[in-house]
Amino acid sequence: MDKPLTQHIKKDGSWLTLKEYEAVGGYQALKKVLTLAPAEVTTIVTDSGLKGRGGAGFPTGSKWKTVPMGPDAPAIKYFIANADEMEPGSFKDRLLLEGNPHQLIEGILIGAYAIQARFSYIFLRWAYHQAAKAITQCIREAYEAGYLGEHIAGSDFQLDLSLHTSVGRYICGEETALLNALEGKRANPRSKPPYPTVHGLFGKPTIVNNVETLCNVPLILTNGADWFMKLSKTGEGGTKLYGASGRVKKPGLWELPLGTSLREILEEHAGGMKDGYQFKGVLPGGGSTDFLTEEHLDVPMDYKSVSAVGSRLGTGTLIVLDDKTCPVGMVRNLEQFFAQESCGWCTPCREGLPWTTKLLDSLEKGTGKMKDLDILTFQTHYMAPGNTFCALAPGAMEPLQSALKLFRQDFERHIHEHKCPWE
Amino acid sequence: MTPENTLTDAEITEIQTIFRHFPEKSAACIEGLKVIQQHRRWVSDEAVRGLAEILEMSPAAIDSVATYYNLIFRRPVGRNVILMCNSVSCWIMGYDQVAACVKRKLAIDYGETTEDDRYTLLTIPCLGTCDHAPAMIVNEDLHRDLTTENVAAILNTYE
Numbered sequence: 379m380d381k382p383l384t385q386h387i388k389k390d391g392s393w394l395t396l397k398e399y400e401a402v403g404g405y406q407a408l409k410k411v412l413t414l415a416p417a418e419v420t421t422i423v424t425d426s427g428l429k430g431r432g433g434a435g436f437p438t439g440s441k442w443k444t445v446p447m448g449p450d451a452p453a454i455k456y457f458i459a460n461a462d463e464m465e466p467g468s469f470k471d472r473l474l475l476e477g478n479p480h481q482l483i484e485g486i487l488i489g490a491y492a493i494q495a496r497f498s499y500i501f502l503r504w505a506y507h508q509a510a511k512a513i514t515q516c517i518r519e520a521y522e523a524g525y526l527g528e529h530i531a532g533s534d535f536q537l538d539l540s541l542h543t544s545v546g547r548y549i550c551g552e553e554t555a556l557l558n559a560l561e562g563k564r565a566n567p568r569s570k571p572p573y574p575t576v577h578g579l580f581g582k583p584t585i586v587n588n589v590e591t592l593c594n595v596p597l598i599l600t601n602g603a604d605w606f607m608k609l610s611k612t613g614e615g616g617t618k619l620y621g622a623s624g625r626v627k628k629p630g631l632w633e634l635p636l637g638t639s640l641r642e643i644l645e646e647h648a649g650g651m652k653d654g655y656q657f658k659g660v661l662p663g664g665g666s667t668d669f670l671t672e673e674h675l676d677v678p679m680d681y682k683s684v685s686a687v688g689s690r691l692g693t694g695t696l697i698v699l700d701d702k703t704c705p706v707g708m709v710r711n712l713e714q715f716f717a718q719e720s721c722g723w724c725t726p727c728r729e730g731l732p733w734t735t736k737l738l739d740s741l742e743k744g745t746g747k748m749k750d751l752d753i754l755t756f757q758t759h760y761m762a763p764g765n766t767f768c769a770l771a772p773g774a775m776e777p778l779q780s781a782l783k784l785f786r787q788d789f790e791r792h793i794h795e796h797k798c799p800w801e
Numbered sequence: 802m803t804p805e806n807t808l809t810d811a812e813i814t815e816i817q818t819i820f821r822h823f824p825e826k827s828a829a830c831i832e833g834l835k836v837i838q839q840h841r842r843w844v845s846d847e848a849v850r851g852l853a854e855i856l857e858m859s860p861a862a863i864d865s866v867a868t869y870y871n872l873i874f875r876r877p878v879g880r881n882v883i884l885m886c887n888s889v890s891c892w893i894m895g896y897d898q899v900a901a902c903v904k905r906k907l908a909i910d911y912g913e914t915t916e917d918d919r920y921t922l923l924t925i926p927c928l929g930t931c932d933h934a935p936a937m938i939v940n941e942d943l944h945r946d947l948t949t950e951n952v953a954a955i956l957n958t959y960e
Contacts, residue, residue, distance in 0.1 A: 466888040469929040504872050505884075505928050507941045540822070545831060546872035548926055562823070562830035564869040580824050623890040623931035630932045665889055665927075695931070703893050711892040715926055721869075 381633040382597050382609070383590070383617055387477035393512040396519035399480040405525055407596035411488050412533040416447065419492040423595065425603035427615025431470075432460055432551070432588030433664065433692045434769075435681045438595075444575040445493040445583045456584040457495040457537075458560070459486050459592055461502040461509070462544055462551040466665030466715055467697035470619040471589040473631055475502070475509035478593070479516040483539065485592030487525065488599055490537050493585055498539045501556055504546060513541050548719035552768050553586040555721070566723045567768035590619055612637030614680045618691075622648035624698030625655045631695075637678040640670065643696065656701040659784060663692020665712050666773030668780035669699070688780070704800035705785040706792055709778055710738035716774035727771035730761045734778065741789065744797035751789055755782060808851035812840055816855055826856045830866050834873050843874040871925075878921040879914040881959040884938040888927035896935035902949045906956065920956070 386394060386402050399405070411419055424439025445455065459482060463471040474482060486498050500513055517539055520526045528536045547565055549555045554568035557579050578584025594616055598606045607615045614636050620643050621631040627649030634643070640662065644650065651657050659669045662679065668689035670677070677687050684691045699708055717731035734757045740746045758779040761771040782789065791799050806813070815836045820829035833856060837848045844867055846860075853860040867873045874882075885900050903922060907915050914921040928936045933945035937952075944955050 463929050464926055466927040467890050467931050468927070469931050472929045503929075505925065505938060505943075507943070543835075545835065545870040546925075547870055559831065560828075562828040562832070562866065564866055580828075621932060623934060624893050629934075661889075697889055697893070697931070699893070708889060708893065711887075711889050715888055719926060 380635075381617065382601075383593055383619070384473065384477070384633045386481075387473065391476070391508075393476060393516070394478050394480060396480060396516070396523055399478070403600065404480055404596075405484055405531070407599040408484050408487050408491075408525065409531050411491055411599055412531055412535060416492050416494055419488060419599070422603050423492070423598060426598045426606040427603075427610075427613075428591065428594055428598060428606065429614065429681060430588055431590035431594075431618070431693070433465060433666075433690075435691060438587060438591055441575060441587070442489065442492050442585060444573065445585060446576065447494065451494070452582050454497065454582050455493055455495040456579040456582055457486055457490040457493060457498040458556070458579070458584060458586045459498070459500045459589055460551060460553065460556060460586050461500050461506070461589045462556065463506070463589070464503055464548045464551055465693050465695075466712065467623055467661065468621070468664045468693040468695045469623075470621055470631060470693060470695055472506060472509065473619065474589055474593050475506060476512055479509070479513045480520070481593045481596060482513075482589055483516060483520050483525070485595040486539060487530070487537060488595050489585060489587060489592060491535055493583070495585070496536065496538070498537055499560060500539070500541050501544060501550070501560065502541060503544050503550075510541065510543055517541060547721075548715075549721045549768075549770060552770065555768070556586060557584065564721070566721045569767070610636035610680065612678045612680045612683065614682065618679070618694050620647070620679060621695035622698060623695070625652045625700040625703070626650065626698050627652055637680040637683070639675070640677050640679055640696075641675040643679065644675065644698070648696075648698075651698075651700060654702075657698065658701045658703075659699040659705065661697040661699075661777060662689050663694055663696075665697065665715065666769075666776050667692040668776045669705075669784050670780075671784055690776070702800070704742070704798055705781055705788050706738060706741050707798065707800065709781045710735065710742055712777050713738055713774060716770065720770060724767035724771075726761050726766050727774075730757050731771060731774060733757065734774075741792045742798050744792065744795070746793050748790075748793055750793075751782065751786075754778065758782070806851045806854055807847040808837070808855070809840065812836055812851075813855060816852070820856065827858050827862075830856060830858065830863060831870070831873075834863075834867055834870075838873060842880075843877050877914070879918045881919060881940055882921045882923065883956070884923050884925035884928075885911075886926070886928040886934070886936045887924040890927070890931035891935040894934040896947070898949055899935050899937075899947045899952050902952055903956065906953050919960070 420442045428438045429435045555565040559565040574584045618636045713735045717735045720727045722728040758775045763772040816833045819832045820826045935947045936945045
């Protein structure tokens with residue numbers, strides 16, 4: 379079983395029905411979990427080393443552990459699957475949502491049992507219409523089979539699950555912004571603390587976990603924490619969905635052991651660069667991660683190793699920059715996205731991101747000055763972690779700060795040549 | 802005298818069904834806007850006032866939510882809404898040439914609707930199908946691996 383997460387997903391684009399999912403062992407993990415104490419479930423997930431696959435990489439078991447439990451805990455708690463995949467260049471949760479929603483539903487059930495939640499939601503981005511169809515049918519099947527509702531699989535456990543389809547905005551992926559969106563409000567992030575695990579949706583304890591994270595949960599409960607830990611190459615636990623886009627020979631998505639090297643993903647799975655194009659750099663985990671270059675290709679793609687070379691694993695989906703694409707133009711495209719998607723709540727982000735975009739725009743048009751590079755560097759400090767309300771602006775600064783260092787000459791050429799050299 | 806609510810009975814019933822699922826009426830604001838848009842393609846000022854009445858909110862509070870989300874349309878849109886991905890992977894793969902081709906064919910720019918009301922052209926952030934860039938959504942259909950050669954034929958299939 380080298381691809382436990384995706385092994386049952388069909389090639390024809392149709393999703394697994396309840397019968398098909400049960401035939402490959404589906405909902406057996408749930409039945410096992412219902413005989414355990416909630417705390418035991420959380421311990422198994424903690425021991426497996428599972429970390430959040432949405433980008434931040436927070437240990438899943440540790441998150442669950444902070445939810446109030448016992449007779450004094452609030453009677454209503456919520457469990458939410460974050461299916462608002464909108465990180466530029468990321469297309470991994472789509473496969474799990476379209477291919478096997480029952481696996482996600484089982485993960486939600488197990489997580490909800492561990493924190494003793496009463497209600498659950500799948501927060502899905504509007505654009506994933508095929509996923510919405512698949513999830514809607516699978517939720518209906520799960521209710522009919524007694525996996526959702528009252529007395530789940532004959533136990534005393536009770537959980538309702540509904541699908542919420544969003545109406546846009548990248549910021550909804552931030553967990554506190556997501557809660558505001560679910561409450562029908564503007565999706566501005568909330569101040570933390572209090573954390574959602576204590577004071578979340580409608581003021582109740584709430585867990586928000588990424589889709590890929592939750593799809594791993596049934597596998598961990600079936601096969602054990604040790605098994606999961608051994609799946610990875612570098613000891614962080616599990617496999618990972620890695621993707622590649624840009625001018626590579628075979629853009630795509632692959633489930634590989636966590637810690638597979640950047641070089642292996644690029645050269646073996648993505649087939650290397652397209653003929654006529656040279657590798658120049660890569661964003662290893664979506665639009666809000668720092669660029670890596672040739673010298674970093676042997677880095678194992680796990681949380682610790684990618685951080686050690688100055689970037690982040692993020693969503694694990696590579697965006698490849700080739701020699702015929704302008705790095706300044708690429709960063710301009712990213713900053714324009716972040717400026718547009720800023721919720722406007724805090725000043726550094728609301729003012730800083732459009733300013734950054736304008737400066738990059740003028741560089742691209744050939745009207746940039748050397749002083750602009752200093753201002754861009756200033757912006758990367760001005761919007762650094764701790765100076766803004768949430769992680770959007772610091773994330774936006776990651777590709778910029780690394781590009782300014784790694785592709786400094788290319789920035790300067792725009793100024794000296796009074797035009798974009800790639801035009 | 803309060804003016805009559807301009808929402809239809811069908812819309813009002815749907816919205817009322819939704820807010821019963823929430824601990825407070827105002828939580829149904831986004832869902833209510835979605836219902837209205839499904840019935841009329843976009844959300845007019847009158848519709849905002851109608852929803853405000855049902856949810857016991859001020860029209861301004863409803864509008865602050867409506868204008869926040871980019872897939873709630875506060876201006877009329879055509880019969881077919883084209884959402885062109887303009888994020889990074891599509892940019893690398895040359896989406897701008899495809900977009901230019903669409904703009905020329907329809908003789909409109911982003912944010913505009915053709916005179917015959919057939920198409921509205923908008924952008925959308927990353928569609929999560931980057932291994933098949935460039936991509937767009939028309940109404941609810943995803944179209945991938947777009948080129949300047951195939952995009953016109955795709956659009957022609959939408960009346």
